[in-house]
Amino acid sequence: MQNYQTQQSTVLEILDAHRTMPGSLLPILHGIQDTLGYIPPAAVADIASSLNLSQAEVHGVISFYHYFRDTPPGKHTVRICRAESCQSMNSKALENHAKQVLGIDYHETTADQTFSLEPVYCLGNCACSPSITIDDQVFGRVTPDKFDSLLAKFKGA
Structure with a gap:
């Protein structure tokens, strides 16, 4: 994990590129997260x-949007759909299974830094509920067994 001193020049470059835009806070936050993978808490002051x-206003925006994270993500990000279609197909059981297998809750990363777990509120894959993504790949009709198989594939990748 990098310390903020090594990341600060990147943050300052993004600030310089966007600060004069109307409504610049969100583009700045996206730029930082897209570049560093997260928004370092020390960047809030800058x-x-x-x-x-x-700082409270900036922190409030970061904590309001589930997309933003203030800790480094794992190598792979698992997102579990929590929309109505997936809920009706028992995504809650899948969610509980995922949390148990990974040993983490939403917005956390496994101790080995391999997986981060995030909720999402629609993947547009409703006909194949319940659905998840791992990184940018969408998977449908995910059972606990299928989840375990997918994790095993990505753990080695």
Whole structure:
């Protein structure tokens, strides 16, 4: 994991590129997360200062949107759909299984830094509920057994 001193120049470059845009906070946060994989908590002070906002305002936006994370992600990100179609096909049992197998909750990363677990509220794969993604790949009709098989494939990748 990098310390913020090594990341600060990247954050400052993103701030310089976007700070004059109307509504620049979200593009800045996306730019930082897209580049670093997360928004380092130490960056909040630089963002707030650059945009003349309080640190609480910046933190409030980061914590409001589930997309943003303030810890480094794992090598692979698992997203479990929590929309109505998937719920009706027992995604809650899949969610419980995933949390148990991975040993983490939503917005956390496994101790070995291999997997992060995130909720998502529709993958557009409703006909094949319940659905998940691992990284950018969508999987449908996911059972606990299928979940375990998918994890095994990605763990070695």
